[in-house]
Amino acid sequence: xxxxxxxxxxxxxxxxxxxxxxxxxxxxxxxxxxxxxxxxxxxxxxxxxxxxxxxxxxxxxxxxxxxxxxxxxxxxxxxxxxxxxxxxxxxxxxxxxxxxxxxxxxxxxxxxxxxxxxxxxxxxxxxxxxxxxxxxxxxxxxxxxxxxxxxxxxxxxxxxxxxxxxxxxxxxxxxxxxxxxxxxxxxxxxxxxxxxxxxxxxxxxxxxxxxxxxxxxxxxxxxxxxxxxxxxxxxxxxxxxxxxxxxxxxxxxxxxxxxxxxxxxxxxxxxxxxxxxxxxxxxxxxxxxxxxxxxxxxxxxxxxxxxxxxxxxxxxxxxxxxxxxxxxxxxxxxxxxxxxxxxxxxxxxxxxxxxxxxxxxxxxxxxxxxxxxxxxxxxxxxxxxxxxxxxxxxxxxxxxxxxxxxxxxxxxxxxxxxxxxxxxxxxxxxxxxxxxxxxxxxxxxxxxxxxxxxxxxxxxxxxxxxxxxxxxxxxxxxxxxxxxxxxxxxxxxxxxxxxxxxxxxxxxxxxxxxxxxxxxxxxxxxxxxxxxxxxxxxxxxxxxxxxxxxxxxxxxxxxxxxxxxxxxxxxxxxxxxxxxxxxxxxxxxxxxxxxxxxxxxxxxxxxxxxxxxxxxxxxxxxxxxxxxxxxxxxxxxxxxx
Amino acid sequence: xxxxxxxxxxxxxxxxxxxxxxxxxxxxxxxxxxxxxxxxxxxxxxxxxxxxxxxxxxxxxxxxxxxxxxxxxxxxxxxxx
Numbered sequence: 278x279x280x281x282x283x284x285x286x287x288x289x290x291x292x293x294x295x296x297x298x299x300x301x302x303x304x305x306x307x308x309x310x311x312x313x314x315x316x317x318x319x320x321x322x323x324x325x326x327x328x329x330x331x332x333x334x335x336x337x338x339x340x341x342x343x344x345x346x347x348x349x350x351x352x353x354x355x356x357x358x359x360x361x362x363x364x365x366x367x368x369x370x371x372x373x374x375x376x377x378x379x380x381x382x383x384x385x386x387x388x389x390x391x392x393x394x395x396x397x398x399x400x401x402x403x404x405x406x407x408x409x410x411x412x413x414x415x416x417x418x419x420x421x422x423x424x425x426x427x428x429x430x431x432x433x434x435x436x437x438x439x440x441x442x443x444x445x446x447x448x449x450x451x452x453x454x455x456x457x458x459x460x461x462x463x464x465x466x467x468x469x470x471x472x473x474x475x476x477x478x479x480x481x482x483x484x485x486x487x488x489x490x491x492x493x494x495x496x497x498x499x500x501x502x503x504x505x506x507x508x509x510x511x512x513x514x515x516x517x518x519x520x521x522x523x524x525x526x527x528x529x530x531x532x533x534x535x536x537x538x539x540x541x542x543x544x545x546x547x548x549x550x551x552x553x554x555x556x557x558x559x560x561x562x563x564x565x566x567x568x569x570x571x572x573x574x575x576x577x578x579x580x581x582x583x584x585x586x587x588x589x590x591x592x593x594x595x596x597x598x599x600x601x602x603x604x605x606x607x608x609x610x611x612x613x614x615x616x617x618x619x620x621x622x623x624x625x626x627x628x629x630x631x632x633x634x635x636x637x638x639x640x641x642x643x644x645x646x647x648x649x650x651x652x653x654x655x656x657x658x659x660x661x662x663x664x665x666x667x668x669x670x671x672x673x674x675x676x677x678x679x680x681x682x683x684x685x686x687x688x689x690x691x692x693x694x695x696x697x698x699x700x701x702x703x704x705x706x707x708x709x710x711x712x713x714x715x716x717x718x719x720x721x722x723x724x725x726x727x728x729x730x731x732x733x734x735x736x737x738x739x740x741x742x743x744x745x746x747x748x749x750x751x752x753x754x755x756x757x758x759x760x761x762x763x764x765x766x767x768x769x770x771x772x773x774x775x776x777x778x779x780x781x782x783x784x785x786x787x788x789x790x791x792x793x794x795x796x797x798x799x800x801x802x803x804x805x806x807x808x809x810x811x812x813x814x815x816x817x818x819x820x821x822x823x824x825x826x827x828x829x830x831x832x833x834x835x836x837x838x839x840x841x842x843x844x845x846x847x848x849x850x851x852x853x854x855x856x857x858x859x860x861x862x863x864x865x866x867x868x869x870x871x872x873x874x875x876x877x878x879x880x881x882x883x884x885x886x887x888x889x890x891x892x893x894x895x896x897x898x899x900x901x902x903x904x905x906x907x908x909x910x911x912x913x914x915x916x917x918x
Numbered sequence: 919x920x921x922x923x924x925x926x927x928x929x930x931x932x933x934x935x936x937x938x939x940x941x942x943x944x945x946x947x948x949x950x951x952x953x954x955x956x957x958x959x960x961x962x963x964x965x966x967x968x969x970x971x972x973x974x975x976x977x978x979x980x981x982x983x984x985x986x987x988x989x990x991x992x993x994x995x996x997x998x999x
Contacts, residue, residue, distance in 0.1 A: 291934070321934040321966055328937050362958050525977050526961060533965045 280317050281537055283686040283702040285677065287316040294325050303333045304345045307373075311346065312681060314374035320367060320536045327366035330373060347661075347869050348378040349551050349777075353543075354405035354454070355381060356389035358416030359530040367540030374541070375548040376661065386528065387416075393447045401451075406779075407547055408448040409503060410441070411459040413519075413530045414484045423468070425478035430486060438490045445500050455550050455708075455779045457543075458495055460488045460506035462530065464519035499780050501546055501708055505539075513701070514538065545703040551777055552767030555684060555704040556658055558601055559649060561667035562612035562619055562640070566598075566630065567591050568692070571622045572614060582627025590693040595629035597696035602634055605714030606705050607721045609637040609652045611665065616640045636721035645672055646679035655728075656721055657834035659769065659870065664704045666695070711760045713807040723803045724835050741839060741912045744801040748841065749916040750848045753787040753811075757796035760808045765829060769870040772831040773863070773877060774896075783813070786828065791816045793825065793852050797845055799836055799913075809833040810845055814853070814861065819889035823859045824900075830863075830877075837873075840911035846881050847909040848917060854903050863899035864892070881909075919997055924971075924990045931966045935959060945987030971997060 287293060293313055300306040310330045318326070333342055343350060353368070355361050365381050372379035382403040384392050389410060392400055419433040445456045465480035467473045473481045488506050495502055509518050514535055523529040531539045548554060563570045568580025568587050580588045602608050608630065612619055619640035623632040632638070637655045639648045645667070653660050660682040667673055673685045686702045688695060707714075727744070753761050762780045769775065778786075787794035797810035810832040817826035827849075832841060853861060863878040879885070883899035892898070919927070925945070932941050936954050949955040955963075967989070968974055973996040983989055 295939075319969075320962070321931075324962070325934065325937050363961065522975070522977050522980070523961070526964075526980050527957065529961065533962050534969065 280319075281541060282317070282689075283698050284315060284317045285673075285685075285687045287313070287318075290316060290318060290322050291325075294322065294329065297329055303336055303338060303342045307333045307342055307346045307348075310370075311348075311373045311376075314370050315681075318370075318537055320363075320533045323370050323537050323540070324366045326370050326373075330369065334378060343378045344869065348373070348376055349553065350378045350380070351407065351547055351551055352380045352382070352403060352405050353407045353409060353547060354384065354400060354403060354452075355409045355411055356384045356392060357386045357409075357411035358389065359411070359413050359524075360386055360528045361411060361531075363527075363529060363533045364531055364536045364539055367536035368543050369540075371537070371540035371544035372547065375544045376553050377544065377548055377551060379544070379547060390444065393444045393451075405448075405452050405454045406777075407457060407550065408452065408454045409457045409459065409543065410444065410448075411503070411530075412461060413459075414461045414464050414480075415524075416461075419483055419487075421478045421483070423476065423478050427477040430477040430483060434483070434486050434490050437487060438494050441491065442494055442498060445495075445498050449499075449779075449781050453779060453782045453785065456498075456500045457503050457546055458491060458500050459503040460491060462506050462509045462519050464521075464524075464530075501550070503543060503546060505542075508542065541703065545706040546708070549706040549708045550766060550779075552765075552769065554706050554767070555606075555664045556662035556767075557607040557609055557636075557652070557656060557664070558598060558699075558705075559609045559611045559652060559663050559665045560598065561665075561669070561672070562610060562614060562622065564668045564692075565666060565695075566595060567622070567625070572618050576622060576625055579622065579625065581625055587692065588627070590691075590695075592627060592629055594692060594695045597699065599629050599634070601705060602630075602718045603715045604705065604707060604710065605717040607636045607656060607658075607718045608634050609656070609663075610635050610639060611645055611648045611652060611667075612640045613642055613645075614640040633722065634718065636718055636724075644675070646676055649676065649680060649683055656724075657770075657837060664699070664702070666699060668692075708766075709759045709763050711763070713760055716805070716807060720804065720806055720835060727801075727803060738912070744803075744839070744912070746839065746841075746913040747800045747916065748844050748848075748913045749798045749800075749918060750795045750845070751798075751918050753783065753794040753796050757808070758784060758787075761794075761796045761811045764808060764811050764833065765813075765831065768831040768833065769868075770834050771837065771874055772829075772868075772871050773827070773874055774829050774866045775831075775868050775871060776829050778829075786813050786815055789815055791825075791856065793849060793856070795845070795848065795852075797832075797841075797848075799839075799841060806833075806836055809836045810841060812845060812849055814849060817862075819892060820862045821860065823857065824862050825853055825858050825860075826862045827864060840913065842877065842881065843909040843911040844913040844915055847911075848915060850901070850903055850909075852917075858903060860903055861901045862886070863901065864896055865899070866893060866896045919994070921990050921994050924993050924997075925986070927970065928967065928986070928990065928993075931963065931970055935962050935966055943986050945985065945990065947986040948984065967993065973997065 297306055297309045310326050368381055369379050421433055448454055448456050461484050463481050463484045469476055469479055473479045517532040517535050520532050523532045571579055581591050582588045637652045639652055660680055664684045665676055676683055677685050684704055686698055689698055758780050762783050766777050786792055792815040795812045796808055799806045799809050813829040814825040814827045820826045863883050878899035883901045886898050886900045888898050932943050933939050971993050979992055
């Protein structure tokens with residue numbers, strides 16, 4: 278049975294669930310469910326956890342409890358061509374494991390066309406943020422005989438994919454939702470044996486072509502994939518996917534026992550689109566990156582590289598970590614070693630990872646929980662952005678106990694299985710990939726160097742002047758849209774309102790001729806920091822006709838303390854005056870994570886004003902009169918394009 | 919395993935699937951007697967029992983399942999031939 282094998286086992290999950298039910302405080306109950314969701318669990322345990330969580334999340338204080346537990350709410354609509362009700366509890370519980378409070382709305386199966394092309398009041402009222410189109414190979418088969426030619430097959434595939442494009446566009450336009458398309462799992466037994474793939478209209482060849490066409494079209498349309506066909510081909514689901522008995526009995530593509538895995542696969546996409554994917558892979562060294570102990574065995578004695586199967590397996594794991602770094606994952610080291618000895622190991626000729634790839638390198642004899650805290654603070658990221666990989670079960674156990682926010686995969690015995698295990702955990706799922714991503718890890722490493730430069734500079738002004746910073750602000754257009762949306766959705770700390778938007782929504786705001794939607798990049802003498810800040814200012818019925826509401830203002834913590842916000846305000850105020858605005862209205866919506874910007878607007882000279890009608894009560898509002906010059910002292914050269 | 923032992927091994931599965939520790943089942947229990955025993959819960963019960971007893975029910979057997987006693991008899995037939 279495929280399980281959530283990267284999660285640790287619980288000694289008695291059934292008893293633990295019963296104990297949570299007895300907990301009277303709703304926040305504590307929810308937090309305990311979130312913790313239990315992080316253990317290996319079968320579908321009955323998962324369903325029981327879901328019931329406990331629902332009692333809290335349907336209770337009177339749900340909104341407060343959710344916030345106290347650090348959960349981000351998200352609404353997912355599932356439109357399917359097969360029964361999916363058996364999957365809903367597992368989707369919600371996987372959401373809790375990934376820090377999301379998911380509301381799931383299921384449209385009766387087979388109704389997806391009617392609902393997306395016609396009108397469905399229930400779905401309108403639900404206002405999904407994510408729409409999953411869960412289709413299967415038995416749905417709407419292409420009407421082709423086995424003798425159909427290649428051209429006939431291609432035409433039929435194109436027609437079908439164009440129909441899907443219509444559905445995606447409709448979902449995006451009507452709900453401004455992110456669309457997720459499930460690929461079609463091949464379920465038909467072969468007709469031709471190995472010759473199957475050579476016959477254009479064989480059942481397998483048709484599904485294979487459809488999936489290829491779906492992937493290309495999704496890429497063009499900004500649609501995400503739930504690539505079930507690929508996951509099935511990798512064997513992640515075992516034989517239970519498309520089980521014929523379950524299909525005939527209940528029209529289930531995914532059997533109940535696979536629900537926890539399926540739920541997690543969907544929840545990680547939802548988490549990624551809400552900016553909750555992990556950001557940093559923290560690696561132990563001895564017996565994790567190489568075989569043996571560098572302090573005892575020396576650089577010539579460790580197992581690494583061609584020549585021994587074990588040495589090759591460690592190289593393979595390093596290669597995998599190196600690929601993650603290219604996708605934008607920050608690499609860090611946390612090891613019990615002397616720093617000099619540990620760093621010298623990186624001179625080994627077969628090392629794939631270079632010392633310069635490691636943004637935070639902590640090797641000492643102190644406890645790892647404390648060192649992980651240190652790594653998070655060196656990189657200015659939360660503990661909940663870390664994934665800790667260590668071959669030592671005792672270290673894993675201590676870190677899980679001390680720092681439940683850190684993800685700690687339960688590694689297999691064999692190093693050869695490490696890459697697959699870290700991959701299976703789905704910690705770093707992406708919803709976009711841009712050229713900036715590959716440079717991100719390096720940029721975190723440069724930041725550590727800047728910190729050293731700062732301690733060496735005698736005064737802060739001298740340090741900032743010496744950075745030779747150049748800021749360029751661009752109005753968000755097609756080129757900036759993917760990366761801007763990515764930043765909107767993953768920034769938690771320096772984020773005034775933490776509003777999450779799909780590309781379509783950002784585009785909608787940016788296209789308003791009165792709005793000012795800016796993508797901001799920063800360079801300095803150490804290198805290019807890439808896109809580091811986004812501001813969305815737009816007209817709003819709640820503010821004056823000649824005023825702009827700053828709907829979103831967020832910045833990467835990599836450039837904190839460098840007066841970038843002052844420079845950004847200067848740009849924003851300048852553009853606003855040019856377009857005839859008289860004032861900027863700032864909004865601050867407190868979350869668990871954004872305390873650092875509570876004083877952002879007063880620091881920039883904004884005056885407090887009353888909260889407009891209809892706005893969230895916890896939010897505070899601020900006004901900057903544009904007739905006076907804003908106080909924007911900084912040492913940054915500004916370029917506007 | 920005797921039919922009585924199978925019935926008592928089914929009891930915790932019912933408790934888990936219906937999340938009700940007070941649930942009581944006997945050979946005559948049918949879907950009408952248990953709150954929440956709908957078609958979705960039925961598949962969950964079948965799958966949980968398949969896992970617990972290491973058996974697989976045939977499509978036709980699933981169709982003919984009338985009550986808990988019949989469920990027990992089916993499992994018994996598969997386990998003991």
